[in-house]
Amino acid sequence: GTALPGVAEGWTRYEAENGEIFGSNKTPGVDNGGEIVGTEGQNFYSGGMAAGGFEDTAINTVEGVDFEAKNIAYVKFTVNAASAGETDLTIAFNGADPDAVFVVQVNDGEKIAVACPASPDAEWNRMGTATTQVTLQKGENTVYVSRCIELTNTDDKNAWRNIDFIDVKDLPADDPSDTTAPSDTTASSTEPTTPTSGSEDPGTSGTGSSETGS
Numbered sequence: 001g002t003a004l005p006g007v008a009e010g011w012t013r014y015e016a017e018n019g020e021i022f023g024s025n026k027t028p029g030v031d032n033g034g035e036i037v038g039t040e041g042q043n044f045y046s047g048g049m050a051a052g053g054f055e056d057t058a059i060n061t062v063e064g065v066d067f068e069a070k071n072i073a074y075v076k077f078t079v080n081a082a083s084a085g086e087t088d089l090t091i092a093f094n095g096a097d098p099d100a101v102f103v104v105q106v107n108d109g110e111k112i113a114v115a116c117p118a119s120p121d122a123e124w125n126r127m128g129t130a131t132t133q134v135t136l137q138k139g140e141n142t143v144y145v146s147r148c149i150e151l152t153n154t155d156d157k158n159a160w161r162n163i164d165f166i167d168v169k170d171l172p173a174d175d176p177s178d179t180t181a182p183s184d185t186t187a188s189s190t191e192p193t194t195p196t197s198g199s200e201d202p203g204t205s206g207t208g209s210s211e212t213g214s
Contacts, residue, residue: 001044001125004092010170011090014077014143016051016163023073023147026053044125045164046092051075052162054147062113065103065146072103073147075163079106081136082173090131091116091145092164096124100159103146106134116148116161127164136171 007013021038028034034041034049041049054073059065065072081087091102093116101113112132119126134143145166148159 001042001094001127003044003046004127004129004164006046007167011167012080012170013046013165013167014079015047015049015165016075016077017047017049019051019078020076021051021074022070022076023055024051024053025055040162042125044094044127045162047165050094050162050164056158057147057149060149060151062101062103062111062151065105065111065149067105067144067146072149075145077143077145077166079136079141079143079166079168081138081141081171083171084136084138085171086133086135087171088131088169089134089143090129090167092127092129092166093148093161094119094125094127094164095148095159095161097148097159097161098150100148100150100161102130102148102161102163103144104132104134105144107137107142109135113151116159118159124160134168136168138174 017034017036017039024038026033026038026040028037032040032042036049038051038053039049040052057072059072067074089104091114096119099115099117102116104112104114114130114132116130117128119128143166145163148161150159
């Protein structure tokens with residue numbers, strides 16, 4: 001496979017292997033296990049590792065996901081923001097199973113379904129990206145990204161995807177001369193957002209090459 005480009009200017013990358021990985025059966029050195037528990041190692045992953053080996057789930061609705069109750073496998077990231085506001089978040093992944101969705105939640109906000117299409121030609125080692133809008137508070141934010149689930153398939157709810165990283169578009173620092181109180185905005189969509197593929201927007205790389213991975 002071919003790795004996605006490095007992080008674009010004005011964006012910050014958060015590697016999955018540096019987050020909290022819950023519900024993975026990946027062990028270092030076993031079955032392509034990466035150097036960290038819960039990761040798989042491949043030369044086309046950013047940093048050489050991605051979160052994978054996620055445990056199966058019986059959940060097939062966005063509303064059924066409960067990160068606090070830990071009823072689904074996930075990666076938890078800590079994202080820092082210079083100011084509060086809406087911004088873009090891009091998930092990098094690979095996997096050849098049918099179309100599915102990630103479930104994303106920021107802090108205590110609404111859960112968002114983010115569409116993650118199958119890799120082209122069902123090639124597991126082709127990287128893809130999916131982008132959504134999220135609302136961040138100033139300072140530290142907790143961002144959950146679930147394992148993929150299939151909303152339309154009642155027999156198989158476990159679409160396979162590995163999560164390589166998330167890229168978050170930087171928010172500008174607060175203007176110290178601005179004393180206007182920030183508005184209270186909260187992400188509220190539970191409909192799958194359309195993944196970005198091949199966009200020229202920095203931080204969104206679309207689908208990668210079809211070269212065979214090692």
